[in-house]
Amino acid sequence: MIGQRRLVPWWSWIGLITLYGTVFVVPHDATRGLIGLAFVAVSTAYVLFGPVRDRRRRRSLSRGGRVSASPANVAGRESCEKY
Numbered sequence: 001m002i003g004q005r006r007l008v009p010w011w012s013w014i015g016l017i018t019l020y021g022t023v024f025v026v027p028h029d030a031t032r033g034l035i036g037l038a039f040v041a042v043s044t045a046y047v048l049f050g051p052v053r054d055r056r057r058r059r060s061l062s063r064g065g066r067v068s069a070s071p072a073n074v075a076g077r078e079s080c081e082k083y
Contacts, residue, residue: 015039 018039
């Protein structure tokens with residue numbers, strides 16, 4: 001995975017433990033099915049309603065700060081927005 005600080009992301013560990021770890025802990029198939037279904041529901045809700053990072057802001061800060069609002073930059077944006 002390019003750009004990851006960790007070898008395996010935290011959500012992968014949670015999924016692995018939840019889905020495969022219950023095989024060794026929970027004896028009933030129906031209960032394991034409900035745990036898997038709950039995991040899918042919670043992870044789907046997190047993806048749909050979870051926090052969203054502003055990727056534009058992160059990229060501009062890592063490249064050395066803010067872009068200056070010089071007249072050349074503003075004029076260039078205005079000419080691009082017309083078309």
